[in-house]
Amino acid sequence: MSAGDFSFSGLGHAYLPEQWIFRNYRGEVSRGQVLSLLGPNGSGKTTLLKILLGALKPAEGTVMVHGQVAFVPQLFQVAFDYSAMDMVLMGRAKKVGLFSQPSKEDEEAALCALEKVGMADMAQRPFHEMSGGQRQLIIFARALVAEADILILDEPTSALDLKNQNTILQWMDRLARKEHLTIIFSTHHPHHAYAVADRALLMLGGSNYEAGPAEAVLTESNLASLYDLPFKHISYEYQSQAIETLVPILRPKSDVCSASGAA
């Protein structure tokens, strides 16, 4: 086992007695790999992330973490107008004593992390005034400065436009391949998981789940049963590169027509 390896087994949680949100989940991801969690609303993605993060004690099962974990929440509001630099510096929390202040070295490390994500020129800009994508990059920089081995992200692209979604996916890929961070993220977009994930876990409810290598788990039939929607696997070539993806077949107009016809 090396720093960055992450696994869980027999994992289950219920907020009410015997009403299991999920149960007997098992999964693993190695250093430098990306694990994607997919499931419809209410399937317990956020609960599972909280458990993996150590913020919630599971009703049953164990989580084996090797290395430091950092968390990237969904886009959030901060109560005060902190600068990007202030936000990144907070990643050093574990390295600064309870009654101490960050040192010049901590500040240098924060600035280097900002440089790494190409945001050094915005170091003093208020976090409030940044776009959703920029904020995510600042939080990535915070994870880098924490020298975390594992990064857990809660729907990192949920509130972003297409361009910023692409940027965040590129960064996740870069952090995994170049910085050798283990990345675990939840998403509502199977094509995002398909684009960057090495492994995937589909939360089908109760004790039902599919986990394993992304290409084996992210199939048309698995996704169709997960979302109760047909999916299509598509291959095409773009700029001499073979691209594969999965798209849901959304037909709102035909549904409306058939509904009104039935009425």
Next chain:
Amino acid sequence: MTDSLPGIGRFLSNAASKARLRLSQSPWTKPFPLAVILFFLTITSLLIGSYPVPLWRALDIMTGYFLPAGWTDPSAWDLKEVAVVTIIRPPRVLVAVMAGIALGMSGTALQGMMRNPLVGPDLVGVSSGAAFGGVLGLWLGFIESQVLILAMAVAGACGALLFTMALARMVGGKSDGLPLILAGFFVGAFFMALVGLLLSVGNPFYPRGQRTYNIAYWLLGIFRGADPAKVWLIAATTVAGGIILMSLRWRLNLLSLGDLDAKSLGIDVRKLRWLLIITVSLMVAGQVAVSGVVAWVGLIVPHLARLLVGPDHRRLMPTSAFLGGVFVLGLDSFTRTVIWGEIPVGVLSGFIGTPLICFLFWKTKTKGWNES
């Protein structure tokens, strides 16, 4: 933003050097001028007052204590003037400075801890709880023991703060946001009613014939009657609490992100929150025990300090401390020199504070706190 992607790893000389220049600035650089202002205001406050001591004479008496013999002429001093400058004024001035520092710092800590810039010690019930504890201590006959009165005030402050946080959590699911302000209002009003009740029904241990003064003291905040014992009491709580809050000031940045995020950064949120609750209770109890409930200062001062130095608690905490001292000492000096009849500082701070906070409230309408 995507434009920056191809440039990863390249040397961002201009931006990075600018940012580095900012890093080289000490967190104490911006608060320092306020410390100087507080020092000179303290000296000035010792020289002025309602009893007519000529300015040059007051200065002569003060410097006489520090300068070698022969530099001043003590034979020219009137005994009353000496008493005013060396015995009567210093305790009051020092209590006002300490009270301002305590309120400024505890307000900053509460706002950071509760992720809400619209709270203060008096608005979340801490001051009222401390006043209740202090008055109850007097009721139980601890009138001779300042330490017991202080202990009761600390217990009252701590209890009230815990009540407020528990009520906010029960109503709103978390201990920040609007439920917190409302819960603080209810808890504060309840403890204030208890204080009013205890003061109204009379007390065998309490000095007789001073009911109006007592009510003004506990409910409105006044510094008249400060003595060396009060100075020692508030100095002990303010210095002890101040050192702890000053050491924890960067942790407030982390705590203000919210529990989940702070935990994910490796913070023991529970331990830190308890440490802050006890420290803030100690500081506010010390202030209330010697000068009663001084409203609004703990809310306004952190706001003004934030306008001066930004939200980073490393700069904000010392700025709030010095600004709090300047604010309260300024108000007290004003009320004892300019205004005939001496208005309680709590009334004056409310008079100035409420319009100011209305303006600041309006200014914060676009900020994230009200959506969090």
